[in-house]
């Protein structure tokens with residue numbers, strides 16, 4: 480068995496060797512030596528193969544990382560060996576999984592090894608049914624499905640094709656956060672490969688535990704995590720979709736504020752509301768529509784009390800859906816079949832900001848700008864989407880603000896334009912469009928920030944464009960910045976884990 484596998488690895492290496500030699504792979508890297516240290520189930524891909532091309536393809540074609548080799552570890556030990564090998568050869572490395580990371584800092588990786596985590600995707604439920612040990616390379620849907628089959632669930636990101644840990648390491652928003660908190664709030668312990676390749680267990684006794692829950696991309700590669708899980712008590716869900724004309728933008732968001740966000744109003748734990756703006760010429764040929772989603776847990780129809788104030792505004796169309804928790808991704812356009820799960824070759828930057836409540840006047844200003852950007856004759860942004868995510872917050876706010884490295888428990892809304900565009904093949908045209916998009920994205924964000932009354936920019940690191948500061952990603956309080964920088968000095972003094980939103 481062992482011999483057979485080694486022959487297989489050797490044959491794979493031989494067949495790609497010629498192709499690799501023709502690229503900019505550092506000439507003296509002994510890939511065969513790395514292969515000899517890996518388990519039989521590990522894979523090593525070099526450029527010139529379709530396996531390599533598939534592994535490095537990404538969701539967003541903007542400022543992407545570049546690798547000379549991809550290792551697909553078969554065991555946690557393989558991750559450790561790969562990091563040690565990279566260090567010995569002065570090669571950068573980067574963990575990848577769902578490939579939806581899109582922060583432009585990733586483009587600073589110009590060569591090295593991608594460690595593609597996809598084979599570490601096991602789920603093992605503990606005998607007491609209170610925790611599960613989850614591989615560091617699982618995708619959200621695969622985790623949800625495995626737990627569901629056992630009558631369990633936990634907080635994960637909402638999009639089916641996104642990694643489970645990518646979101647979690649930056650905090651992690653999901654449908655169940657109103658009950659249980661962020662994805663990372665569920666962590667009990669983690670197996671982590673540190674910058675020097677050593678494999679450690681991190682739990683509440685370690686100072687790294689705090690940092691992994693919000694700034695985790697900076698500190699290690701998580702090979703597995705033991706997380707809290709819960710009995711499945713409310714499998715059924717309902718969603719009401721109301722499509723409004725852009726003319727109603729102030730009324731819609733004034734109503735959202737009154738219903739849920741201002742005065743004594745609070746968003747009930749069983750309600751989530753999202754809205755999207757997009758240009759759909761079949762519904763309105765002149766301007767983007769507002770699609771407002773009210774999602775309720777544990778019912779087959781959304782309570783009329785939640786819908787009536789919005790219906791009174793006069794939507795163009797409404798739709799009622801009912802099903803289970805597992806239908807939510809399809810209803811909101813983020814299931815495996817939906818556009819956000821395809822690699823289209825487009826650049827997909829977002830420009831996020833966290834808010835406490837809506838400013839109807841600012842919503843009007845950004846709506847007018849969005850209309851101008853998405854509907855004029857030669858626009859590259861006809862497919863853009865403005866996202867307003869109003870998750871329930873009780874579970875998030877149940878923890879103190881300083882409980883983890885995630886800095887924005889006080890905020891209520893996650894807002895971001897996704898300015899998707901096809902990339903011109905001419906480099907100068909591409910550079911001009913990238914710059915124009917960044918300027919537009921930052922203009923949207925500036926309008927919302929100015930109306931927010933905040934004195935610092937709050938952004939979600941996992942949606943960030945990449946031009947924000949570490950203070951915007953991780954919180955501006957001096958103690959947060961000092962604590963993160965000091966942990967970085969201790970655990971990653973050489974900045975090996977600094978391609979994704981570096982803390983310093």
Ligand SMILES: Cc1cc2nc3c(=O)[nH]c(=O)nc-3n(C[C@H](O)[C@H](O)[C@H](O)COP(=O)(O)OP(=O)(O)OC[C@H]3O[C@@H](n4cnc5c(N)ncnc54)[C@H](O)[C@@H]3O)c2cc1C
Pocket residue numbers: 538573574575576577578579580581596615616635636637638640641642643644645646647648649650651652653695696699700701702813819820941942979
């Ligand atoms: C369509 C869409 C939907 C989204 N939905 C949500 C959502 O519901 N909730 C939410 O919170 N966020 C969401 N996000 C944002 C998401 O958190 C980030 O895009 C995240 O980076 C994706 O992780 P990934 O594994 O898919 O991507 P990758 O690009 O593979 O990974 C991103 C980064 O995470 C790190 N990483 C990944 N796996 C590991 C690991 N095992 N150990 C250490 N580091 C690791 C690496 O630094 C890597 O560069 C969404 C994004 C998109 C595009």
Ligand SMILES: *[C@@H]1O[C@H](CO)[C@@H](O)[C@H](O)[C@H]1NC(C)=O
Pocket residue numbers: 742743
């Ligand atoms: C909020 O509730 C308190 C106590 O019930 C009440 O006195 C106050 O008027 C309410 N405020 C608003 C804005 O409704």
Ligand SMILES: *[C@@H]1O[C@H](CO)[C@@H](O)[C@H](O)[C@H]1NC(C)=O
Pocket residue numbers: 735736739740745746747750751752753754867868869870871891
């Ligand atoms: C939906 O409901 C939440 C509950 O607070 C509310 O805070 C939010 O404003 C609403 N979300 C949106 C996107 O309107």
Ligand SMILES: *[C@@H]1O[C@H](CO)[C@@H](O)[C@H](O)[C@H]1NC(C)=O
Pocket residue numbers: 536537540823824825902903904909
């Ligand atoms: C990304 O865009 C470039 C043009 O700059 C194009 O050549 C390339 O094929 C695109 N990449 C993918 C994966 O689509």
Ligand SMILES: *[C@@H]1O[C@H](CO)[C@@H](O)[C@H](O)[C@H]1NC(C)=O
Pocket residue numbers: 851852853855856858919
């Ligand atoms: C078209 O869109 C671009 C990009 O946002 C904008 O600069 C320009 O003013 C728009 N033109 C019109 C006529 O609205």
Ligand SMILES: *[C@@H]1O[C@H](CO)[C@@H](O)[C@H](O)[C@H]1NC(C)=O
Pocket residue numbers: 673675676677969970971
């Ligand atoms: C690796 O780094 C950790 C954290 O800084 C340290 O505790 C450990 O001793 C290091 N291991 C080796 C072999 O240097």
